[in-house]
Amino acid sequence: xxxxxxDSTALFPESIEQxxxxxxxxxxxxxxxxxxxxLADKTRLRILYAIKEQEMCxxxxxxxLDMTKSAVSHQLAVMRNMHQIKSRRDGxxxxxxxxxxxxxxxxxxAMVHMVHAEP
Numbered sequence: 001x002x003x004x005x006x007d008s009t010a011l012f013p014e015s016i017e018q019x020x021x022x023x024x025x026x027x028x029x030x031x032x033x034x035x036x037x038x039l040a041d042k043t044r045l046r047i048l049y050a051i052k053e054q055e056m057c058x059x060x061x062x063x064x065l066d067m068t069k070s071a072v073s074h075q076l077a078v079m080r081n082m083h084q085i086k087s088r089r090d091g092x093x094x095x096x097x098x099x100x101x102x103x104x105x106x107x108x109x110a111m112v113h114m115v116h117a118e119p
């Protein structure tokens with residue numbers, strides 16, 4: 001027998017039904033959670049803001065952020081796997097940039113929401 005999680009009775013079941021029809025499924029919710037978990041890291045966020053300004057190689061990002069190239073490369077791989085950044089090879093060099101304009105929008109909206117909001 002399944003256990004009931006809620007101890008409440010719906011006052012407006014039609015509202016619940018409407019919301020349920022439009023709710024993303026658990027798999028899609030998990031994808032969004034994973035996406036934001038990657039963003040919820042100071043180092044990765046700093047990297048995203050850097051390559052938002054211009055395409056950069058891992059070594060230059062490491063110098064900019066005073067990190068090892070290995071540490072930067074690890075973070076770049078995590079972000080590439082989440083489709084937040086993309087890479088482009090030019091000879092021996094690999095350059096990184098944001099995957100698309102949606103990432104720029106997310107970064108800018110977060111900054112406006114958190115930094116420029118009323119205290």
